[in-house]
Amino acid sequence: MPEFEEKVRVKDVLALRDSGKALLCRIKGAEIWIPASQIDDDSEVYRAGDQGTSVISEWIATQKGLT
8 A cells, every 4th residue: 555645634434345446435424436556654544344433534534525
């Protein structure tokens, strides 16, 4: 997993499904696909069933309306 200089911490994330290239997460009641390439090494959420704080690139957080 990569580590980004500009990153965002998103709390209370539940990973629902893993396609291998992306993770379907429930964030603030919405289901959002997060590309695996945009999940930071510091994240607690990596695979389906994981729950906690997700650390993602600032770019994808902005694209997905999470900032």
